[in-house]
Amino acid sequence: MGRILGVDIGGTNTKIGIVKGSGEIELDDQIPTRAAEGPEALGTRIREWVDEHSKDYPGIDSAGFGCAGLLDGASGYLYVSPNLPGWRDLALAGLFERALSLPVVIENDVNCHAYGEYRMGAGRGTQNFICIALGTGVGGGIIINGELYRGSSGVAGEVGHTVVKAGGPPCSCGGNGCLEALIGAAAIVDRAVIALARNGDSILSGIDTLTAKDISHAAARGDAVALEVLAETGRFLGIEFSNLVHIFDPEMIAVAGGVAGAGEFIMGPAREAFKEHATHPVQERVRIVVAELGNKASFIGAALLAMERHAL
Numbered sequence: 001m002g003r004i005l006g007v008d009i010g011g012t013n014t015k016i017g018i019v020k021g022s023g024e025i026e027l028d029d030q031i032p033t034r035a036a037e038g039p040e041a042l043g044t045r046i047r048e049w050v051d052e053h054s055k056d057y058p059g060i061d062s063a064g065f066g067c068a069g070l071l072d073g074a075s076g077y078l079y080v081s082p083n084l085p086g087w088r089d090l091a092l093a094g095l096f097e098r099a100l101s102l103p104v105v106i107e108n109d110v111n112c113h114a115y116g117e118y119r120m121g122a123g124r125g126t127q128n129f130i131c132i133a134l135g136t137g138v139g140g141g142i143i144i145n146g147e148l149y150r151g152s153s154g155v156a157g158e159v160g161h162t163v164v165k166a167g168g169p170p171c172s173c174g175g176n177g178c179l180e181a182l183i184g185a186a187a188i189v190d191r192a193v194i195a196l197a198r199n200g201d202s203i204l205s206g207i208d209t210l211t212a213k214d215i216s217h218a219a220a221r222g223d224a225v226a227l228e229v230l231a232e233t234g235r236f237l238g239i240e241f242s243n244l245v246h247i248f249d250p251e252m253i254a255v256a257g258g259v260a261g262a263g264e265f266i267m268g269p270a271r272e273a274f275k276e277h278a279t280h281p282v283q284e285r286v287r288i289v290v291a292e293l294g295n296k297a298s299f300i301g302a303a304l305l306a307m308e309r310h311a312l
């Protein structure tokens, strides 16, 4: 089995690594994305990175890219990306293929994340697995019978835009009460601001520009307002678990991303809410865990998806 280049294009930085066919990371690095310079410029800099390492790591035979946004993984076409202003309506896979002289696969970054966790992280050994990534946005990736489920148009797994509170707060998608509008990082901060207006007796009261991280830190210090905000976050997440489990019947759901760093402050209430909402046989079987690979999951998953496509 050869080597594969794995790339995860972020708004600020692009993670880049060399992955063995077995999924092990051989090299792990990052370069600035500089999205404003355009995809060709990034392709050139990735090519330079590969050339720089080609003596020590020869034999790279394909490349997998993860990228946030609406894209068609089958054709490698990017419609629009929230993180990459100006990158729209691009045949991105072809563009990177020309830059790298390698076959390229492009897939939604959360799908890559889920696939990386499925193959090399928390989901190892399962066949039916869901990964939910909590951060600025809320996304998901679904593995069914060992394969990434893309749906009919490539956008399956957009769990952030499933509704968990009818009539809830407005969402960036134009809807209301979506999971992302309730537990995305900005939504967590919004709920904390509302909670602080009711009860100012909190470490958080003294902070000018509140972030989700501040709320996690305050919870770790026993702050009641922060703990309640995160518990509520968990309860919304638990409702989503129940919805997903009743549709997909996975063996495991893993929660990844920055907000998942709040760990049991969110996961404990999430498991409880899940038990309240899920039917009896389902709730006992499914394992609900925190993901294992952190921000390396996406480039590993992208690389392994490229290897599989290329091997066909």
Ligand SMILES: [Zn+2]
Residues within 6 Å of the ligand: 160, 161, 162, 171, 172, 173, 174, 175, 176, 178, 180, 181
């Ligand atoms: Zn939405």
